[in-house]
Amino acid sequence: MSSSPPQPAADPPAIDLPLPPPGTMGPPTQYGWLRRECPLAEVRLPIGATAWYATRYEDVRDLIADPRLIRPTINDWPPRPDRAADDEPGLITMMELNGPRHEALRRALAEPFSVRSVRRRLPRLRRTADGLLDDFTAAGQPGDLVGGFLEPFPLLAMCELVGIPYEDREYFLPRADAALGAMVTLDEGREVTSELREYIASLLDRKRREPADDVLTGLVHACGPGTLDGESVVTFGLSMLVAGYRTSTMFLADAVVALLTAPDRYARLRDDRGLLPGAVEELLRYIPVMNGVVVLQAVEDIELHDRRIRAGDAVLPVLASANRDERVFTDADRLDLCRAENPHLTFGRGAHNCIGAHLARAQMAVGLEALLDRFPRLRLAEGQEPAWDDESPSKSPLTLPVSWHATTAAAQGVGDPPERPRSHRPPPP
């Protein structure tokens, strides 16, 4: 009887991009299996391209800081049939800058985005939150917390710090969406990008003439030969329009859902504010917004888990899956507001890690504390479900109807604490 020689194990077939279950923030149910059985999977993306999908903590941690992987521009990846090889680059953000220009920009931004600077801004951040909540409360309940607070708060906070007029949002928000969007043609994408560049350039002219206490003023005055160039500052401004607030909104909105959908979580934070800094870190770990949204491209072949990532291939290090890796986090799928060790990867690592991490933490701490002070009995509005965009890998509620007045039982003093006076004490970032 002849026996055939052993065959090398076939590569697992490509899978569809895992998505969070409908009507939830996620994470996708496949993460646990992928981490165990197929830590480097090939995924098919809805746009037709394929990419490598890395889900284990140590792989994600290493890949995101690996210099053999660059951040491709929106022109270079995903491949699009309407793109010619000699096309002008469209939207370039800070993430696609490299080398000395990127280093000069990072150096110039280190101080204004530092823990110290963010701490100094906490009282102002709190006034911003309270002002928005005044308007939100005045509009009556139930109210949509996303439109009334969770969306405008990070946008306003970024605008105040960076020096972008919040009043111009009707102009730049739709264009920023279009510049990023897969729904526009390359020509349309280039046109809105050029409008946004002109907008930032004219803003910088104004900062030269009328200096203000903001990041853009600091940058235009730091420009000079051999240091920072004006083009890099425009790139930074563009990055703020497309990436400086939306992720914070998503995290804040998911944080409120996570706190309100389990009976004691919101009340626990309300009654013990000392938990807030650790709770913010845990919410950043637990909330699965970063589901393969960081796209890298290999510039040389890389071997990992007996598979070969070839030069030119796209790689998605899935931060949200790394943050649920049971090899690193005990009881990883549980939101533990008192978790002690929390080396989450939510803000990335390496040369392109998030410059806004301290600001994002502060927005979350201040935003939550402002809500806890204002609405001790905040709850999801009865009979009105939050709306979710189920097509997207990164999810937060599009609307979040909430109520805040005492229920009849609570008004009679059953079960709920008395309303606390509004505190203006800013929490640490």
Ligand code: HEM
């Ligand atoms: C919870 C909120 C946020 C999260 C989870 C987040 C996450 C991230 C991650 C993972 C990266 C690294 C991407 C990569 O490696 O390619 C990044 C980069 C970046 N983030 Fe954030 N971010 C948040 C908020 C902010 C805010 C508030 C700002 C500024 C106002 C900001 C500005 C930036 C910039 C400019 C970069 C690019 C840095 C570079 O390329 O050198 N982010 N962010």
